[in-house]
Amino acid sequence: MQFFENEIKEYAEFAWSTLDLKIIPTSEQFHEGTKNSITANIQISGQWQGVIAMKIEHDLAQQLAVKMFSIEEKQVTETEINDAVSEMMNIIGGNLKSILPQPNQLSLPMVDLKGTPLHFPFTEQRSQVAFACAGNAFEVTIHQVVADKKTNFQHPVVETS
Numbered sequence: 504m505q506f507f508e509n510e511i512k513e514y515a516e517f518a519w520s521t522l523d524l525k526i527i528p529t530s531e532q533f534h535e536g537t538k539n540s541i542t543a544n545i546q547i548s549g550q551w552q553g554v555i556a557m558k559i560e561h562d563l564a565q566q567l568a569v570k571m572f573s574i575e576e577k578q579v580t581e582t583e584i585n586d587a588v589s590e591m592m593n594i595i596g597g598n599l600k601s602i603l604p605q606p607n608q609l610s611l612p613m614v615d616l617k618g619t620p621l622h623f624p625f626t627e628q629r630s631q632v633a634f635a636c637a638g639n640a641f642e643v644t645i646h647q648v649v650a651d652k653k654t655n656f657q658h659p660v661v662e663t664s
Contacts (some may be wrong), residue, residue, distance in 0.1 A: 506629035507599060511643050514598040515634060518591055522570035526634040526641075531631050533558050533642040542621055543588045543614040545596035549607030552648040554623045555596040557588070560569050561617075563639035585615045595643060625649055 512528050533540075539561035544554050555640045559567075561584070568579045568587040577655040600609045626646035633642040 506645055506647075507602070508630050508632050510599060510602060511595070511630060511632045511645070514595050515643060519636065520597075522567065524567070524570060524636055529633050529635045529640070531633055531635070531640065532631075532641050539617060541584070541588055541615055541617055542619065543592040543612050544621065544623075545592050546610040546637045547596070547600050547603060547607050548610070550604040551607050553626055553629075554646040555592070556621065556623075556644045556646065557592055557595065557641060558644075559588060559641035560575045563636055563641055566637065567591065567657040580626055581606070581615070588612075589614045594604040599645070608657075 507522050516526055540558050541561060541564050542556065544556040544559065546554050550626050564584045564587065565579050568574070569576050571587045571590065572579075572583055574583070590610045592614065593609075594611070596609055600607055618644040623646045628644055629647045630645040631642060632644075633640060
């Protein structure tokens with residue numbers, strides 16, 4: 504899959520670098536079951552329709568919140584972790600939105616679906632880029648609505664497997 508993978512890398516590296524966090528693209532796949540993970544997604548609708556999703560290990564999401572809100576690790580709450588992941592999802596999703604066929608609109612992110620594998624009905628995964636940061640992992644995926652399902656597409660539904 505080579506659908507905007509270079510752009511995913513570029514936008515993610517830029518967003519994380521603003522917080523002095525260095526991320527490295529990796530060939531390792533993200534394994535949801537190894538650590539607590541947080542999943543976020545944001546929908547793009549319009550000329551192009553689909554979902555941008557991010558899975559991130561809880562420890563890394565906590566470090567993201569520490570940097571983003573300039574607080575100590577012991578002060579971080581789940582709300583701040585969710586806010587930090589949501590903001591990263593907005594930055595990455597907003598940048599990807601700008602290069603997809605126009606006009607399109609970005610939804611608000613859905614965040615904090617811990618331990619729940621997500622499936623996006625009526626879509627197919629087009630890209631998957633994994634990253635490493637300080638011994639933790641996260642990944643960004645793009646899921647595009649299948650052409651014959653566009654008229655039925657609404658915000659993704661959480662389905663457990």
